[in-house]
Every structure is written in structure tokens, then in C-alpha cells.
Amino acid sequence: xxxxxxxxxxxxxxPFEQRLKSWETLLLAVAIAIFVANSFASPxxxxxxxxxxxxxxxxxxxxxxxxxxLLIISGEIDLSVASIIALASTAMGAAVQVGIGTPxxxxxxxxxxxxxxxxxxxxVTRLGLPSIVVTIGTMSLFRxxxxxxxxxxxxxxxPDSFSWFGQGYVWWVISFEFVLxxxxxxxxxxxxxxxxxxxxxYAIGNNATGAMFSGIRVQRVKFILFLLTxxxxxxxxxxxxxxxxxxxxxxxxxxxxxxxxxxxxGGVSILGGSGTIVGVVIAAxxxxxxxxxxxxxxxxxxxxxIVIGALLIGVIALPRLWxxxxxx
Amino acid sequence: xxxxxxxxxxxxxxxxxSLFGTTAMAxxxxxxxxxxxxxxxxxxxxxxxxxxxxxxxLGGVEIIYTGPTDTTAEGQIEVINSLIAQGVxxxxxxxxxxxxxxxxxxxxxxxxxxxxxxxxxxxEEGRQMHLNPSSNALIGNMIIKLAADHLPxxxxxxxxSATTTSTNQNIWIEExxxxxxxxxxxxxxxxxxGDDLADKSYREATGLMxxxxxxxxxxxxxxxxxxAAAQAVxxxxxxxxVNVTGLGLPSEMxxxxxxxxxxxxxxxxxxxxxxxAAMIAHALASGAATAEPGAEISIGRVGTITLDExxxxxxxxxxxxxxxxxxxxxxxx
Numbered sequence: 001x002x003x004x005x006x007x008x009x010x011x012x013x014x015p016f017e018q019r020l021k022s023w024e025t026l027l028l029a030v031a032i033a034i035f036v037a038n039s040f041a042s043p044x045x046x047x048x049x050x051x052x053x054x055x056x057x058x059x060x061x062x063x064x065x066x067x068x069x070l071l072i073i074s075g076e077i078d079l080s081v082a083s084i085i086a087l088a089s090t091a092m093g094a095a096v097q098v099g100i101g102t103p104x105x106x107x108x109x110x111x112x113x114x115x116x117x118x119x120x121x122x123x124v125t126r127l128g129l130p131s132i133v134v135t136i137g138t139m140s141l142f143r144x145x146x147x148x149x150x151x152x153x154x155x156x157x158x159p160d161s162f163s164w165f166g167q168g169y170v171w172w173v174i175s176f177e178f179v180l181x182x183x184x185x186x187x188x189x190x191x192x193x194x195x196x197x198x199x200x201x202y203a204i205g206n207n208a209t210g211a212m213f214s215g216i217r218v219q220r221v222k223f224i225l226f227l228l229t230x231x232x233x234x235x236x237x238x239x240x241x242x243x244x245x246x247x248x249x250x251x252x253x254x255x256x257x258x259x260x261x262x263x264x265x266g267g268v269s270i271l272g273g274s275g276t277i278v279g280v281v282i283a284a285x286x287x288x289x290x291x292x293x294x295x296x297x298x299x300x301x302x303x304x305x306i307v308i309g310a311l312l313i314g315v316i317a318l319p320r321l322w323x324x325x326x327x328x
Numbered sequence: 329x330x331x332x333x334x335x336x337x338x339x340x341x342x343x344x345x346s347l348f349g350t351t352a353m354a355x356x357x358x359x360x361x362x363x364x365x366x367x368x369x370x371x372x373x374x375x376x377x378x379x380x381x382x383x384x385x386l387g388g389v390e391i392i393y394t395g396p397t398d399t400t401a402e403g404q405i406e407v408i409n410s411l412i413a414q415g416v417x418x419x420x421x422x423x424x425x426x427x428x429x430x431x432x433x434x435x436x437x438x439x440x441x442x443x444x445x446x447x448x449x450x451x452e453e454g455r456q457m458h459l460n461p462s463s464n465a466l467i468g469n470m471i472i473k474l475a476a477d478h479l480p481x482x483x484x485x486x487x488x489s490a491t492t493t494s495t496n497q498n499i500w501i502e503e504x505x506x507x508x509x510x511x512x513x514x515x516x517x518x519x520x521x522g523d524d525l526a527d528k529s530y531r532e533a534t535g536l537m538x539x540x541x542x543x544x545x546x547x548x549x550x551x552x553x554x555x556a557a558a559q560a561v562x563x564x565x566x567x568x569x570v571n572v573t574g575l576g577l578p579s580e581m582x583x584x585x586x587x588x589x590x591x592x593x594x595x596x597x598x599x600x601x602x603x604x605a606a607m608i609a610h611a612l613a614s615g616a617a618t619a620e621p622g623a624e625i626s627i628g629r630v631g632t633i634t635l636d637e638x639x640x641x642x643x644x645x646x647x648x649x650x651x652x653x654x655x656x657x658x659x660x661x
Contacts, residue, residue, distance in 0.1 A: 042414075050413035057406055156427045167431055244401060246427035253400055295410030300367050301397035 023267035023319065027282045030315060034286060038293035045296055052173035056243065058262075058288035059181040060236040061255060062280070065262040066188040067232040069280045071225045072263055073192075073205045075272030076131040078120060078226065081233045082255035083142035088112040088237035090146040093155025093247035102162045109238040110231060116142055117230015124226065125219040131226075139256065147249040155247040166243025177239050181284075184232070189277040197221070205272030262287055265312050286311070357390040360609045361411045362602060363404065363421040364395035365448065370579075371661035372422070375447075375602030379420075382606035385628060389610060392416065401428035408432050411441075418442035418609035423450045430454035442613040446605040452638055456612060456619035459605055459633070461596030463642030464496075467549070467575070468503025470594050470646045472511055474573040475545040478591050482513020483544030486536045488557050488574075490524040490550040500549045517543070522553045529556035537564050548574035554593060558584035578649050578657035585654045597647035598661060604630050604643050 038045045045051075064081050071078055091112045092105045100108070116138070123134045168176040192198040200221050203211040212218045241247055266283035268275025287308065294304050362379045364372035376393040383389040392411070396403025401424045411419055412435060419436055423429050423445055433443050433454040446459040462470075475485045487504075489497045501519065508514070517540050522529025529552055537543055537560070546561070548554035554576040561570045562584075572590045584590040607627040611617040617625045623635045633641035649657060 044413045044415065047413065053409045053413060056409065154425070154427060163431070240402070243431065244405075244425070244428035245431055246401075246425060248401070248425060248428070250400060252402065253398070291406065292410060292413075295406060296414055298392050298394050298410075298414075300394070301403065301407075302367065305397065 024276060024279050024282060026319065027265070027267065027279060027286065027315065030311075031282055031286045031289065034289045034293065038289060038296070041293065042296040045293060048173045050292075052175060052178070054288055054292035055175065055178045055181075057291050058284045059175075059177040060239050060243075061259050061262060062181055062284035063184050063236050063239070064229065064232045064255075065259045065266070065280050065284060066184055066277060067225070067229040068259055069263045069266065069268050069275055069277065070188065070192060070198075070201055071131075071229050072260075072268050072270060073272055073275050074201045074222055074225055075205045075208065076124065076222060076225065077135065077260070078117075078131065078229045079135040079256045079260075080116065080120060080138040080142055081229060081236075081259060082252045083139045083146075084113055084116040084230055084233035085237040085240060085252040085255065086146040086249055087116060087142040088234045089241045089247040089251050090149050090155070090249070092158075092237070092241055094149065096155060096157055096159070102159055105158070105162055106165075106238055109241070110234040113230045113232070113234020113237065114227060115230070116233070117227045118223075120230065121223040121226030125223045143249060150247070150249045156245065158242065158245055163242050163245060166239050166241070166245075177243075180235070180239070184235070185277060185281050192277055197224075201225070202273060205269075205274070258287075261308065261312055265315060357388055358418070358610065358613060359390045359392060359414075359416045360418045360420065360606055360613070361392040361394060361416045362605065363407055363411070363419060364393070365404075365422050365424050366397060366399045367395045368397075369661075370659070371598045372602075374598035374660045375422075375605070378599035378602030378604075379606035381599070382603045382610070382628065386607070386610055389606070391606060396424075399424050401425035404429060405432045408436065412436050412439060415439075416441060418444070418613040420444050420446055420605040420609045421450065421455075422447040424448070426451050427454075442609055444605065444609055444612065444619075446608075447601060449640065456639065457608065457635055458638075458640035459601070459608060460640060460642045461601055462644065462646050464499045465503050465506075466642060466645050467594075468500045468505075469507050469510075470648075471500065471547050471549050471574055472504045472507065472514065474592055474594060474648065475547050475571065476511040476514050478571050478573075479514065479544055482515075484515050484517045484540060484542055485545040485547055486517050486540060486543055487519040488529060488533055488536065488546055488548040488550075488553045489519060489521050490553065492521050494524070494550075497549050504547075522548075522550075522556060524550055524552045526552060526556050529553045530560050533557040533560035534564060537561070537566060537570060543570055545571040545573060548572065548576075550574070551576045551580065551595075554590070555580050555584070558589040561589045562587060575646065577661060578654055579659070579661060581649070582654050582658040585649070585651055592648050592650035594646035594648050596643075600630050600647065601643060603628065604633075608633070 088109045092109050095105055095108050120135055120138055123129050124131045165176060170176055170179050200216045203216055204218050204221060208218055240252060262283050263280055264270055266280035290307060291304055362376055379391045383391045394407055396407055404424050419441055429450050430453060437443050443455045444457050445455045449458040487501060520532040520536060522532045533546060533556060546557045548557050554572060554574045558572045561567060561572055567588045573593050575595050576593045581590060581593055604627040608625055611625050612619055617623060619639050621635055621637045621639060624632055626632050630644055635641050
């Protein structure tokens with residue numbers, strides 16, 4: 001857990017103490033502080049419907065962030081996720097024009113996501129190219145295809161049953177997207193923390209060569225992680241397209257960096273090897289609450305980006321400063 | 329254990345604050361949100377200035393000028409969601425996407441918020457009315473009027489358009505042709521197409537001056553063409569003989585106005601647009617007017633608009649820019 005500790009402890013910390021000092025606790029405290037601050041700053045914040053609306057600011061991004069977290073823990077990255085959304089959305093839009101129904105659209109969305117993920121995966125694992133270079137390339141490639149197909153036009157006319165994925169409510173204020181977000185979080189938490197596959201991901205991130213000699217099929221695990229990231233981008237594409245009700249090539253522009261921010265804020269080491277799904281979940285809420293809270297105060301978007309940036313640096317620097325101060 | 333205490337704490341806090349919240353929600357001012365495509369664009373800053381002017385004139389109105397950082401529909405949806413949460417009285421939006429905003433704006437209307445679009449519209453089901461800066465008929469009339477105003481004894485004019493398939497330009501030229509009877513003595517000698525490319529427009533404009541040595545004016549209803557034509561007139565040494573006019577942007581046309589290649593040109597006035605949007609939003613939100621086909625809504629100093637079958641309306645004639653006001657507007661857009 002605490003891979004940053006360099007000293008040799010004379011005694012092990014108790015589980016309780018360890019949990020108390022963990023990244024997740026710090027982040028949770030930040031989230032609660034933001035929640036309380038927002039409640040006092042705006043009279044409109046604590047309203048079930050408003051909070052429900054606010055979840056749409058992060059649910060789609062968080063779905064991808066879970067898969068991205070695993071990928072980053074394994075020491076790779078995928079910057080093409082937002083472009084996969086654009087391409088998957090374009091494919092679904094084209095399918096609507098020829099009269100394909102909701103089940104078909106979902107399959108196409110997921111399928112395009114998987115194909116894009118596989119494409120990234122093959123380039124990284126088969127040809128041994130660095131993932132950051134490959135996915136910067138495919139980032140332009142996927143969105144480029146979408147731009148060529150659509151130009152300045154838009155696909156619209158999605159069936160009403162399809163809109164439910166982005167606009168439907170399961171119960172009262174609990175939206176379908178939020179439920180899906182929770183289920184996906186649970187699946188990834190189990191996958192990462194309770195399975196052999198999850199242990200392999202950590203092992204690869206800490207020492208890929210060591211993992212290979214321990215009998216882990218490193219390239220296959222990485223390929224699966226790229227597939228999962230592509231698949232999640234497909235899921236996010238379905239939700240976002242259903243929420244917007246139309247597709248333009250500019251859909252989800254700039255999301256890749258917001259997703260990486262979410263993952264890093266969640267305590268996942270950008271160098272790989274450590275991080276938890278709980279952290280990413282809390283980070284998703286933190287980012288959602290900050291943007292929504294500032295939005296209620298009509299703070300311009302530029303200032304919001306500054307706040308998110310400061311928050312990221314602050315939360316990452318704080319534990320480091322704490323260790324330095326303690327080490328004196 | 330720690331976590332459970334936190335949960336209890338926040339639950340208690342949220343209950344207390346929500347009770348507090350409902351009482352604090354009462355507002356005296358009518359709050360009108362002016363949502364633009366993106367912040368930091370001169371055109372929209374000017375529109376916000378106009379909206380503030382309207383607020384001052386009306387009294388008891390607070391303008392919330394807001395928008396995303398970049399021109400995306402997703403960003404605008406986040407902004408609109410937070411406005412719905414604040415329970416503003418009206419939202420006037422210049423949309424980044426005709427369709428993508430519809431579900432969110434529908435939700436706003438369901439919660440009793442007046443929704444109008446201006447400048448760049450949203451689909452009919454997502455708003456109560458749409459305010460166009462002008463109409464095709466008004467633009468068609470304006471471009472020929474601009475040329476005719478400086479030709480009291482009549483003369484020959486030519487049109488430099490965008491492409492042969494540019495819908496907007498074709499409609500405007502058609503509308504212009506319809507009203508030619510009102511401008512006796514003005515002959516349109518030809519129409520050429522610069523494809524909205526600077527170099528091709530320049531060559532076509534030069535060609536016009538060679539084919540018609542007595543040409544008095546070039547009408548370019550495209551912001552690319554008008555700048556290229558003005559440059560062509562300067563390079564041909566015909567400043568004072570050939571007047572370039574049409575639709576252009578003040579920032580790009582300031583030079584042509586200064587050196588005399590263009591006497592005047594037209595485009596919408598963003599200040600008036602923001603002013604009118606705020607006026608209409610106020611009229612609808614206060615119940616002074618209803619958004620239905622045929623309804624007439626007064627927009628203060630700009631005049632009166634009439635809604636058509638699609639509940640959209642044209643604000644006014646395009647605004648004329650010349651040496652007297654170019655300085656003020658060239659830094660805006």
C-alpha cells in the first residue's frame with residue numbers, strides 16, 4: 001500500500017492507523033469538506049434533484065476512469081478514450097440512419113469500443129510500442145474518422161428507448177447512469193482487489209520483468225486492459241449519446257485529460273504499481289462536487305479548471321510534504 | 329467506524345441545511361441567465377453588455393452571464409444544469425448544438441423556467457422562442473440598400489458571393505433580387521463566386537473590375553469575400569470609384585473603412601442582440617407576453633418583434649458600420 005515509504009519500520013502500523021492515514025481517508029475528508037462548504041456557499045446545493053443532476057457531470061467519465069486506473073496501475077495509459085467515444089457515437093448515429101433499433105445500437109457502441117481498444121492493445125503489446133505514443137496517435141485517428149464521416153453535420157433521431165440510457169431514472173432521483181456507475185465501480189473493485197488478475201496488474205506495474213518471470217502473461221494482461229478501457233469508452237459513448245440525443249465529431253472533447261486527472265486524484269500512481277478503486281470513486285465525487293458547487297456560484301469555467309488543477313497538485317503534494325516534515 | 333460517524337454527521341448537516349435552504353431561496357430580483365457558446369469571446373461579451381443595459385432599463389433584474397470554457401454542448405449542459413439548480417427565472421442561450429441541449433432545456437421548462445434561444449438556435453421543442461439577429465428578407469434588402477445609398481444617380485453593381493451552393497448567400501441574393509424594383513437606376517451586372525477562399529475571392533473581384541470598367545460597387549454578402557474585394561479594389565487603385573459593401577466583421581473591415589475602399593457594411597449588432605434577448609426573456613418570464621405564433625413582443629429601444637409559426641423572430645435590420653462607429657466595434661468582434 002505505502003510504496004512511497006523509504007524507511008524500514010521498527011514496528012508495523014495497526015490496520016486502523018493504516019486506514020486512517022491512507023490516501024482514501026484524506027480524499028474522503030476533502031470530499032466531505034467540499035460537500036459542507038458547498039452547502040453553506042449556496043442554498044441550492046442540498047436538493048435531491050440538484051445533486052442527482054450533478055452526478056451526470058462525472059458518471060460517464062468515471063466509468064472510463066475505472067478501466068483507466070487498472071491500465072495506469074499496470075504502467076500503461078490510454079489517451080484515445082475520448083476519441084473512442086466520438087467514433088463509437090458516430091457509428092451508432094450512422095446505424096440510426098439505416099433504422100437499427102436500440103439493442104443493435106448498444107451492440108454497435110460496445111463493439112466499436114472493443115475494436116478500438118483491441119487496436120490500441122495490438123499496437124502496444126504485439127509491436128511493443130509505448131502506449132502514450134500509440135494512443136496519442138489513435139486519439140487523432142479515431143476522432144479524425146468521425147470528423148470525416150460527419151463534417152459539420154450531426155446525427156440525430158435516436159429512438160426514445162435509447163434515450164433512457166442517458167436520461168432515465170431507475171428510482172426517484174437515482175438515474176440509470178448513476179446505478180451503472182455504481183455497478184461498474186463494484187465490478188472493478190472486485191476485479192482489482194479480489195482476483196488473481198488484479199494481483200497480476202499490480203505485479204506488472206511494479207516490475208513487469210519480475211512479473212513475467214513469475215509466470216504472469218504480461219502482454220496478455222495488458223491487452224485485456226486495453227480491451228476493457230475500449231469497452232468502457234463504448235459504454236460511456238452509449239450513455240453520453242443517449243443523454244445528448246445527437247452526435248457531433250466534437251463530442252467529449254478533452255475528456256481524456258479529465259479522466260486521467262480523476263485517476264491520479266484518486267491516488268493511482270502515474271508511474272504504475274499502486275492505487276485503489278475506492279480512491280477513484282471518491283475522486284469522481286470530489287471532481288463532480290467541485291464543478292457543480294462552483295457552477296452554482298456561477299464561477300466561470302476557467303476558474304474551475306484552475307481550482308481542479310490546484311486541488312490535484314495540493315492533494316498530491318500534501319502527503320509528500322507531510323513525510324518530509326516527519327522525516328526531519 | 330470513522331466512516332460511519334462521518335456519514336451521520338453529513339446526514340445531520342444536510343438535513344439542517346436543507347431546511348435552511350428552502351427559506352433562503354426566496355429572491356426579489358428576477359434572474360435571467362445569458363448562456364453563451366463560450367466565455368471570453370468579444371461578440372458575446374458585447375451581448376452581455378447589452379443584456380446589462382436592458383436589466384438597468386427594466387429594474388429589478390439580475391443578469392447571470394455564463395457559459396462553458398470551450399464551445400462544447402457537454403460544457404453548456406453542465407452550465408444549464410447548475411442554472412436549473414439555482415432556480416433562475418429565465419435562460420437565454422446561444423447554443424453550441426441544436427439538438428444536444430434539448431433534453432436539458434426541456435427539463436428547465438418543466439421546472440417553470442422560461443427558455444429562449446438567440447443567435448444560434450435550439451430545436452423547437454427545446455425552447456419557447458428563438459431570436460434571430462435578422463431575417464433573410466431584411467439582409468437581402470440591406471445589402472442592396474448599402475450599395476444604393478452611395479449611388480444617388482444609380483450605377484452598376486456586381487455580387488461577389490461564397491459558393492454556388494451556399495444556402496445562406498443564395499437566399500440573400502434571391503431576396504435582394506425581389507426588392508430591386510425599389511432601387512431604380514441600380515443594375516446588377518453580374519454575380520461571381522469566390523468560394524469563401526481569400527485568394528479566389530480576390531481574383532474574382534479583380535476580374536469583375538476588368539470586365540466592367542464602369543463598375544460602381546461590389547456587394548459581398550460573405551465575411552471572407554468582402555475583405556478580399558476591398559483589398560482587390562485598393563490594389564487596382566480604384567478606391568473612390570468602386571465601393572465594397574455587404575456583410576463583414578468590424579475587426580476585419582476596419583482597414584477597408586479607414587482607407588475608403590468600403591463606405592459602409594452591415595452585420596448584426598451583438599449589443600442589441602443581448603439587449604433584446606434579455607428584454608424578451610423578461611417579458612416571457614414575467615407573463616407580460618406569451619410565446620405563441622403571431623405574438624408581438626416589445627423589445628425596448630430596438631422595436632417590436634413578431635413570432636412566426638416556428639415561434640422564432642427576427643430582431644432587426646443588420647446594423648450598419650461605417651467611419652462613425654467602426655472604432656467602437658472593431659475591438660469587439
